[in-house]
Amino acid sequence: MNHLLSIEELDRPAIERIIAEAARFAEVSERAVKKVPALRGRMILNLFYEASTRTRSSFELAAKRLSADVVNFAPSGSSVEKGESLKDTVLTLSAHKPDAIVIRTPWVGSAELVTRWCSAAIVNAGDGKHEHPTQALLDVYTLRGRLGALDGLSLWIVGDLAHSRVARSNILAFTRMGARVTVAGPPTLIPRDMETLGCEVRHTLDELHDADVVYALRMQQERMTQAWVPSLREYATWYQVNARRLRPRQLLMHPGPVNRGVEISGELVDSPQSLISAQVEAGVAVRMAVLYELLAGASGPASSSLRPARPLRSQRQPDPHPQPA
Numbered sequence: 001m002n003h004l005l006s007i008e009e010l011d012r013p014a015i016e017r018i019i020a021e022a023a024r025f026a027e028v029s030e031r032a033v034k035k036v037p038a039l040r041g042r043m044i045l046n047l048f049y050e051a052s053t054r055t056r057s058s059f060e061l062a063a064k065r066l067s068a069d070v071v072n073f074a075p076s077g078s079s080v081e082k083g084e085s086l087k088d089t090v091l092t093l094s095a096h097k098p099d100a101i102v103i104r105t106p107w108v109g110s111a112e113l114v115t116r117w118c119s120a121a122i123v124n125a126g127d128g129k130h131e132h133p134t135q136a137l138l139d140v141y142t143l144r145g146r147l148g149a150l151d152g153l154s155l156w157i158v159g160d161l162a163h164s165r166v167a168r169s170n171i172l173a174f175t176r177m178g179a180r181v182t183v184a185g186p187p188t189l190i191p192r193d194m195e196t197l198g199c200e201v202r203h204t205l206d207e208l209h210d211a212d213v214v215y216a217l218r219m220q221q222e223r224m225t226q227a228w229v230p231s232l233r234e235y236a237t238w239y240q241v242n243a244r245r246l247r248p249r250q251l252l253m254h255p256g257p258v259n260r261g262v263e264i265s266g267e268l269v270d271s272p273q274s275l276i277s278a279q280v281e282a283g284v285a286v287r288m289a290v291l292y293e294l295l296a297g298a299s300g301p302a303s304s305s306l307r308p309a310r311p312l313r314s315q316r317q318p319d320p321h322p323q324p325a
Helices: 012-030 054-065 086-094 110-114 133-147 165-176 232-239 276-296
Strands: 043-048 069-073 100-105 121-127 154-158 180-184 200-202 213-216 251-253
Touching: 012 054, 012 133, 012 165, 012 276, 043 054, 043 086, 054 069, 054 100, 054 121, 054 276, 069 086, 086 100, 086 110, 100 110, 100 276, 110 121, 121 133, 121 276, 133 165, 133 251, 133 276, 154 165, 165 180, 251 276
Parallel strands: 043 069, 043 100, 100 121, 154 180, 154 213, 180 200, 213 251
Antiparallel strands: none
């Protein structure tokens, strides 16, 4: 593969390879000089049509710690405000010969379309309510670091499944790693075909105590075109993850940003059970691993699910973890 568009494209060995690579890259963050020359001379373009704090900043840090050149694009202040289409924007920016484009848009399938318009490796950083594969990878990395193997783990995803790109990617990734996934939320916020992804569906939190990990989702009101729940207060009454519902042994996750007091009570966000800060920290290492795999990783059978977007200039594979540059 030349791109990372969906978790569906990754089998378990590919996910484990990325997680293992990320663990090695995480050591770079502990150095005095947080940089290695693995992608020196490469250009990474961050093309974000939606607001982002965690994903955009972590991709930028990941590219810079690999010594790549980084260009950040936002529609505000660009020709997009004059009516320029996504295709023409991509064609214009492709003239600068980026090696990889990290793209986030509100449009389902946009990342796949961009692969047809340029030769760069494309990383899907979120396409509408479809997928967000690197979020799923960093969530797997976070849980593996805390619990080890995920086989047999019971994981509940609670909240707005209908509008969440994180939910789809995470269901695919966690089930592929051997976990048992249950989704829960109001009937209006759970698509009818969710079971086809390999998860179970609940409409109450009565059995939440059975979960090892509870993954809360944000109510994505910016994607809602109608009243999906009577009110946020009523939603919180029935589906908020709080100290009354979460037992001491259970772990809590959230993709961010958190609406404190809605999907999660404020005290749980900052509790020892919360892995939210660990998820954010994992983002840089995991995205370093993804960029490295696409642009400079080994092309043998062990990495058949993520191939370099372009052949390297020499047969010698660069060392991803040399001494700091």
